[in-house]
Amino acid sequence: MLDALKDELLSQVNAAGDLAALEEVRVTALGKKGRITGFMKELGGLSPDERRERGQQLNALKDEIAAAIDGRKADLARAHLEARLQAERIDVTLPVRPETEGRIHPISQTIDEMVAIFAEMGFSVAEGPDVEDDFHNFTALNFPPGHPARDMHDTFYLPDAGEKKMLLRTHTSPVQVRTMLNKKPPIRIIAPGRTYRSDYDMTHTPMFHQIEGLVIDEATHMGHLKGCLIEFCRAFFDVDDLPLRFRPSFFPFTEPSAEVDIGCSRKGGELKLGNYGDWLEILGCGMVHPNVLEACGIDSTRYQGFAFGMGIERVAMLKYGIPDLRTFFEADLRWLKHYGFVPLDVPSMAQGLTR
Numbered sequence: 001m002l003d004a005l006k007d008e009l010l011s012q013v014n015a016a017g018d019l020a021a022l023e024e025v026r027v028t029a030l031g032k033k034g035r036i037t038g039f040m041k042e043l044g045g046l047s048p049d050e051r052r053e054r055g056q057q058l059n060a061l062k063d064e065i066a067a068a069i070d071g072r073k074a075d076l077a078r079a080h081l082e083a084r085l086q087a088e089r090i091d092v093t094l095p096v097r098p099e100t101e102g103r104i105h106p107i108s109q110t111i112d113e114m115v116a117i118f119a120e121m122g123f124s125v126a127e128g129p130d131v132e133d134d135f136h137n138f139t140a141l142n143f144p145p146g147h148p149a150r151d152m153h154d155t156f157y158l159p160d161a162g163e164k165k166m167l168l169r170t171h172t173s174p175v176q177v178r179t180m181l182n183k184k185p186p187i188r189i190i191a192p193g194r195t196y197r198s199d200y201d202m203t204h205t206p207m208f209h210q211i212e213g214l215v216i217d218e219a220t221h222m223g224h225l226k227g228c229l230i231e232f233c234r235a236f237f238d239v240d241d242l243p244l245r246f247r248p249s250f251f252p253f254t255e256p257s258a259e260v261d262i263g264c265s266r267k268g269g270e271l272k273l274g275n276y277g278d279w280l281e282i283l284g285c286g287m288v289h290p291n292v293l294e295a296c297g298i299d300s301t302r303y304q305g306f307a308f309g310m311g312i313e314r315v316a317m318l319k320y321g322i323p324d325l326r327t328f329f330e331a332d333l334r335w336l337k338h339y340g341f342v343p344l345d346v347p348s349m350a351q352g353l354t355r
């Protein structure tokens, strides 16, 4: 009789199609009111000999059914997992949906290239605010009162807000001032960023970008300035023998000052960079004026150094053949697609700078 029960229960176990059905079988067989449990309860009414024999049989049956249930449970779990793996499989051979790919703006690209070159020379990047005060933009940079650059014509002044005259910085040179006020020499920084002047035509926009360089220590001289800029220009324009010409010039914050020209050719209306006898101006530079050092709390009898500044759009236009400055800021996606750069193709000295 127990054999018949065993066969019946085992076939129920094997027929259980999910965990709930299996649990039902377990309750039917082994639960408090289960069938095997029922037989167990009857053991009390048997003689000791019968009880021992029957008890052993029932225990064996109980163990066998419990083991069968466990086995079935594992089978069901495996089958469930298998079904999920089949159903949730991703077909990686599907072609991706077409997506528009973004582009890096030539200004960002050019800044990245410049940072890569100067990083190699040990410069770090400094930043300053676009909204400046008169002290950082002019006074500390040795602009005498009444200097034409302070004129309303060039400078965007903010509506008067009391004691401090605020303006949109007209160059990145105030970052020099902020750096010297906050850091003791040796100093070696570049400062790329936005600058503003009230001007608008083919080669001027009211907002444009400059990059500033500043080196201050006890021994840096004009030779270092020349070496640094020659190295930079040749790397940036990717012309190994690019000649540079340093022309005496004037800036209130440098003495001596120079403007730097690079060699080019304009034959046939086409601009080519290299040793062709013609010249193109690209940046301003000089030895930091002692008045600037003193205004920034640096002892000018002990420290000296150089500074340079250049327009980023201007050199980007030169390098990448972009004819009109205004197009940089028109936010035309067709323009960006044409002149922009691939996002993950980050310029570096090791992997190549120029795209």
Ligand code: PHE
Pocket (backbone or CB within 6 Å): 170, 171, 172, 173, 212, 213, 251, 254, 284, 285, 286, 307, 308, 309, 310
């Ligand atoms: N700030 C100058 C300008 O805007 C450029 C410059 C920077 C010149 C540093 C010399 C030294 O024209």
